[in-house]
Amino acid sequence: MTNHTQNTQLQIRSDELIARGQELEDTGKLDEAEECYLQAVKIAPNPTTAYLNLGNIYLSKDDSVTAKEQYRLSLKHDPKNGSAYANLGRIDLLQNNYSGAVNHFLQGTKLLSGRAKGEANVGLGFALTKLNQNKQAEQALREAINIVPKHPFANLHLGRLLMISGKSVDAAEYLNIAVKELPNNWNVHSWLGKVFADQGFILKACQHMEVAEKLNPQDAYNSGMYIFTKNYLADYSSKKMYESQLKYAIKFFAPYYPSNKKFSNGRQDDRPLKIGYVSADLRKHPVSRFVEPLLKQHNRKLFEVHCYYNHSIHDDITLEIMSLTDYWHEIYSMSDSAVAKLITEHNIDILIDLNGLTEGHRLGVFARKPSPVQMTWLGYLGTTGVETIDYRICDNFTDPVSTTEKYHTERLIRLPHSQWCHASYRDLPPIRELPLLRNKYITFGSFNNAAKLNDEVLVLWAKLLNEIPNSRIRFAAVPPGPPRERIFEILQGLAIERYRVEFNPRYPYRDYLASIGGVDISLDPFPYNGGTTSFDTLIMGVPFITLSGERSISRGGMSILSNLDLTELIAITPNDYIQKACDLSNSPAVLNKYRSDLRERLINSPLMDTGNFTHNLEKIYRERWREWCDSAG
Numbered sequence: 001m002t003n004h005t006q007n008t009q010l011q012i013r014s015d016e017l018i019a020r021g022q023e024l025e026d027t028g029k030l031d032e033a034e035e036c037y038l039q040a041v042k043i044a045p046n047p048t049t050a051y052l053n054l055g056n057i058y059l060s061k062d063d064s065v066t067a068k069e070q071y072r073l074s075l076k077h078d079p080k081n082g083s084a085y086a087n088l089g090r091i092d093l094l095q096n097n098y099s100g101a102v103n104h105f106l107q108g109t110k111l112l113s114g115r116a117k118g119e120a121n122v123g124l125g126f127a128l129t130k131l132n133q134n135k136q137a138e139q140a141l142r143e144a145i146n147i148v149p150k151h152p153f154a155n156l157h158l159g160r161l162l163m164i165s166g167k168s169v170d171a172a173e174y175l176n177i178a179v180k181e182l183p184n185n186w187n188v189h190s191w192l193g194k195v196f197a198d199q200g201f202i203l204k205a206c207q208h209m210e211v212a213e214k215l216n217p218q219d220a221y222n223s224g225m226y227i228f229t230k231n232y233l234a235d236y237s238s239k240k241m242y243e244s245q246l247k248y249a250i251k252f253f254a255p256y257y258p259s260n261k262k263f264s265n266g267r268q269d270d271r272p273l274k275i276g277y278v279s280a281d282l283r284k285h286p287v288s289r290f291v292e293p294l295l296k297q298h299n300r301k302l303f304e305v306h307c308y309y310n311h312s313i314h315d316d317i318t319l320e321i322m323s324l325t326d327y328w329h330e331i332y333s334m335s336d337s338a339v340a341k342l343i344t345e346h347n348i349d350i351l352i353d354l355n356g357l358t359e360g361h362r363l364g365v366f367a368r369k370p371s372p373v374q375m376t377w378l379g380y381l382g383t384t385g386v387e388t389i390d391y392r393i394c395d396n397f398t399d400p401v402s403t404t405e406k407y408h409t410e411r412l413i414r415l416p417h418s419q420w421c422h423a424s425y426r427d428l429p430p431i432r433e434l435p436l437l438r439n440k441y442i443t444f445g446s447f448n449n450a451a452k453l454n455d456e457v458l459v460l461w462a463k464l465l466n467e468i469p470n471s472r473i474r475f476a477a478v479p480p481g482p483p484r485e486r487i488f489e490i491l492q493g494l495a496i497e498r499y500r501v502e503f504n505p506r507y508p509y510r511d512y513l514a515s516i517g518g519v520d521i522s523l524d525p526f527p528y529n530g531g532t533t534s535f536d537t538l539i540m541g542v543p544f545i546t547l548s549g550e551r552s553i554s555r556g557g558m559s560i561l562s563n564l565d566l567t568e569l570i571a572i573t574p575n576d577y578i579q580k581a582c583d584l585s586n587s588p589a590v591l592n593k594y595r596s597d598l599r600e601r602l603i604n605s606p607l608m609d610t611g612n613f614t615h616n617l618e619k620i621y622r623e624r625w626r627e628w629c630d631s632a633g
Contacts, residue, residue, distance in 0.1 A: 051077065052084055064091045082111030086120040093127060101127035109140075118147035122154045129161055132312050137161055145174075152181035160191050168198040169481040186215035190222040193229065199483040200450035202232045220252040220364070228357045231382070231528050231553055234456040238551045242383060242407040245357065249385030249409070253367035256336075257388055263372045265349050269626040275303050276348040276371065278331075279379070280310040280360025282321045286532035287354055287379050292423040295324035297614035303621070306348060308339065310360050336364035343370035350621050353389065356380020363389075372628050376410060377419070381552040383408040391624060393617070395419040397559035398552045413620055417606035418563045421613035422535050427510060431541045431599060432517030434592050442471040442585045445519030445542070447533040450478045452525040455490060461523060462494035464578050468585050474519055476504040476512065477533075516540040520591055521584055529556035538564070538602045541595035543584065545569055547577045563606050564598075 055070035068091055074084040086108035092101035105124035112120055121144035128137035138161055144154035159175035162168075172195045178188045193209035196202075209226035216222065227244045230236045275298075281287035298305055306327040309318070322328045327346075331339045339362060343351060351371035355361035356379045366374055369388040376384050377393035384392075392410040395418050399405075405412055435443050444461070446453065453475075465471050473491075478484055484503055491501055504515050513536060516522075522537040522544035524530050529546060534557060537544050546557025548570055558570050569584075571577035584590060602608060 049074075052081065052087070055084070055087055059087065059091065064094060067091060080111050082108045082120070083116065086112065086116070086123065089120070089123050089127070093123060096130075098127045098130040102131065105140075109143075115148055118144045118151055118154070121147070122151060122157065125154070125161075126157050129157065134161055134165065150177055150181060152178050152185075156182065156185070156188055156191075159188075159195075163191055163195050163198075166198075167479075168195040169479050169483065171195045172199070172482075184215060186212040186219065186222065189215065190219070190225070193222075194225065197229050197232070197451050198449070199479065200453050200486060201482075202229065202451065202454055205229055206233075220248075223248055223252070224357050224361070224363075225359065228380075229451075231551075232451050232454055234454050234527055236527075238404070238407045241551065242385075245383055245385035246409065247385075249363075249367075249387070253363055253386050253388075256364065256367040258369050261369050265347055265372055267629045269622075269629040272302050272304060273349045273621060273625055274306065274347055275621065276306040276308060276343060276346070276351045277354055278308045278310065278351065278362055278365065279354035280362075281354065281358075281379065282307060282309050283311060283313050283315050283318045285317075288317050288321060289423045289532055289535075290378055290420055291354065292321060292324065293421055293610035294614050294617065295321060297610050299614075299618060300326070303618065306346060308343070308362075310355075310362055331362070336362065336368065339365045340368035340370040349373065349625060350375065352377055353384070354379045356382065356384055373624050375413075375624075381556060383410060385409050393419055393620065394552065395559055397562045398555045404552055413624070415613075415616055415620070417613075417616075418559055420531075420560070420607060421610055422532075422608050423610075424608065425513075425539055428539065428599075429510060429514035429517070431595060432514070434520060434588065434595050435518055436520045436588055436591060442468055442521065443519045444471065444473045444581070445476070445516065445522045445537070446473070446525065447476045447516060447522065447537060448525050448530045450483045452528045452530070453478070453487065454525075457525045458487060458490045459494065460574050460577065462491050462496050464523075464581050465491070465496050465500060466494070467578060467582050470500075471585065472500050472502060473523075474502040474504060476515065477506075478503055512536075513540055516542055521545065521581060523581070524557040527551055527554040529554060529558075531556055534560050535602070535607070538598050541598045543569055543591070543594045543598065545571060545577055545581050545584070547571045547574065560607065564601055 051070045051074035055067040055074065058067035058070060068088060071084040071088050074081050085104045089101045089104035089108060092098070092104060102124060105120050105127060108120035109117055109124060121140045125137045125140035125144065128140060138158065141154050141158040141161065144151055145158065148154065155174040156178040159171045159178055162171035162174065172192065175188055175192045175195060179192060182188050189208045189212035193205045193212060196208065197205035206226065206229055209222060209229060212222045213226055227248055230241065230244065277291070279287060279291070282291065295305060304326050306329060307321065307325045308329045308331045310332050312332050329342065334342070343365070348371045350373040351366065353361070353363070353366055353376040356376055358379050363384055363386050366386055366389050374389045375391040375393055376389050381394070381398055387409050389410050391413045392408060393413050393415065395415050398419065399412050399414065444464070461473060465473060475487065478487065480503070488498060488501060492498060507515055516537055517540050519542055522542050524534065524544050524546035526547045527549045534544055543566070544557065546561060546569065548555055548558040561567060561569050569580065571580050606612065
């Protein structure tokens with residue numbers, strides 16, 4: 001018998017053992033399947049497949065070390081075994097070795113075909129997202145979908161990637177495919193909730209978040225996002241919101257509240273203090289506009305400033321804020337307990353949360369009470385419900401004395417003017433002529449994101465448009481597609497012709513500011529008022545009408561206008577809102593006066609007096625520190 005004939009027979013026998021092993025593996029008899037593969041390895045002239053299958057057996061037994069050895073042996077016998085590369089990539093993912101996963105999946109995609117290639121592209125795309133290589137990740141995931149159009153995880157991960165890129169309409173397309181394939185996957189429901197909220201479909205968003213919460217009641221992120229999203233609902237009362245947030249905090253954070261926590265911080269009440277700011281928004285984000293002036297003005301003889309940054313994005317704003325900080329700490333990949341330990345080691349005296357319940361918060365860190373004095377400020381106008389956060393910084397307009405205390409676990413500390421101080425604008429466009437004079441009709445404007453434009457807001461604005469013949473309304477920050485069609489549908493249902501409704505495209509920042517000058521009057525949404533967009537309209541000479549509500553988050557517009565002595569623009573009821581807008585529409589001289597005066601008024605107001613604002617905030621820090629020193633004995 002020739003060697004060739006003998007090798008052929010041995011290979012046939014090996015193939016029979018592999019086939020038998022696969023049958024056993026399919027029925028869950030892993031030990032018997034393993035024995036078949038081991039016998040095949042011993043006799044096969046080319047044991048590539050046997051080693052590959054052995055790797056699969058060991059991987060299913062959670063023995064990734066031995067599995068990896070088998071895949072490498074498979075590749076030793078066949079360097080073009082794409083399946084071995086793809087499986088090594090899966091092990092890398094399990095071990096959070098994302099660079100290794102990218103290398104292995106990339107090799108796999110070059111060697112595999114059909115569905116196997118699609119699967120490798122899914123793994124490649126997922127690994128690339130973990131490395132923040134989003135452009136390459138999107139390409140890999142789209143390639144997977146080209147091969148397997150309804151691949152559940154390719155659609156899931158591409159949807160998420162588009163969601164975090166701000167492409168909510170595109171994201172919904174892929175997540176809707178994923179949810180049909182994975183109806184019990186809580187992630188897909190959570191992310192669908194987020195993209196529907198971004199488009200203004202708040203009820204639909206809440207429905208998906210509720211499903212996600214039922215499927216995974218232990219996920220703090222989704223539960224928190226669900227509560228936050230309810231802020232956009234016009235009929236959700238302060239009492240309901242408080243009860244929801246308190247329940248949330250008790251469930252997810254109360255288990256970490258320390259008892260009889262001891263601190264090593266020196267108790268001298270007049271010594272320089274270490275201040276720590278915790279935020280996910282020290283980047284191109286509205287919050288950074290209010291943090292920047294504070295960091296510039298902090299008295300470095302009296303305050304040492306630490307920033308704890310909880311995001312993977314580092315843009316030019318991040319770099320600028322880093323330059324304004326004494327100590328910068330990256331905490332995005334750290335656990336809550338590790339971050340709390342770090343802050344304690346840094347001997348931070350006062351720790352300030354800048355997120356509240358918004359995306360990227362680290363309330364779990366604050367629950368562990370790493371600092372003697374803890375506060376929440378800026379990012380969220382409401383309670384966190386976390387009992388280890390001692391204070392919430394606000395003002396007398398968002399939180400009048402004896403009105404909102406009962407809806408907070410924190411003590412309310414009110415700044416004398418406003419809780420906000422906006423950074424100086426750079427390279428401002430010139431103030432444009434009042435559009436009414438040129439157009440011969442009033443143009444209203446909304447520059448807030450679609451989530452704030454609930455049905456009640458749109459209905460009231462439709463009534464306003466009906467009161468002022470030939471008036472127009474212009475929206476910014478509303479994506480094309482379903483979000484715009486929803487607005488058209490509501491307004492047309494109330495006799496507002498389509499030609500009276502306009503949408504601005506997304507502009508670069510300076511062009512966006514210039515576009516504001518194309519409206520005569522801006523309209524503040526409710527119950528979630530505008531923030532940075534309200535400053536933007538004022539700096540461009542455009543007044544806004546606001547409706548004051550009962551929640552802190554519903555009184556932001558009132559706070560801004562009160563600090564400018566523009567209380568005539570604050571409405572108390574919906575009818576009052578319409579009346580004030582009508583009166584202003586019929587007063588071109590008044591509109592012209594606003595247009596010529598508002599920029600200077602804003603710049604010279606407490607809302608942009610960074611030195612005085614910082615002094616007042618530092619005074620609060622010092623007073624609260626002295627209280628702690630006194631209470632600590």
